[in-house]
Structure formats: structure tokens, C-alpha cells
Amino acid sequence: MNIQLIQGVFSSNEAIELIAQMIHVKIKYHENKINSQSNEEDIKSREEKIKRLQKELFELRKTIHSKTNNVKIEAIIKIE
Numbered sequence: 001m002n003i004q005l006i007q008g009v010f011s012s013n014e015a016i017e018l019i020a021q022m023i024h025v026k027i028k029y030h031e032n033k034i035n036s037q038s039n040e041e042d043i044k045s046r047e048e049k050i051k052r053l054q055k056e057l058f059e060l061r062k063t064i065h066s067k068t069n070n071v072k073i074e075a076i077i078k079i080e
Contacts, residue, residue: 003077012068012071016060027053
């Protein structure tokens with residue numbers, strides 16, 4: 001099953017806002033899991049995932065801001 005989450009052409013600012021909001025939801029998910037878990041391994045793993053997401057968002061912002069054209073985004077959730 002596939003869910004077409006995003007499909008379209010966006011201005012640079014719209015693209016950053018949309019993707020940033022999605023990444024922040026994922027970060028919040030991991031933060032909530034960290035607060036409810038006591039397993040140190042899981043906590044460290046989730047902290048690493050949060051850092052990776054933050055770094056990717058930073059890189060994405062730099063990349064998209066360097067573009068003057070619109071940005072095409074397609075995001076599909078694939079469930080197997």
C-alpha cells in the first residue's frame with residue numbers, strides 16, 4: 001500500500017516550511033519515546049536519530065535556499 005503524502009511544486013520557502021514541519025513531527029515522536037523509555041540503548045539510538053534529522057534539515061535549508069526556482073517534492077509512504 002502506498003500513500004501519496006506530498007506531490008507538487010513549491011516555492012523555496014514553502015518547500016522548507018513543509019519539510020521542516022514533517023521533520024519536527026518526527027523529532028517530537030522520538031522525544032516522546034525517549035521520555036517514556038528507560039532503556040539506555042533505545043534512548044541513545046533515538047538521540048542519534050534526532051541529531052541526524054536536525055543535520056539533514058540544516059543541509060536541506062542550505063540546498064533549497066541556493067535555488068531560485070521552484071522545488072518539486074514527491075513523498076510517498078510505502079507500507080509493506
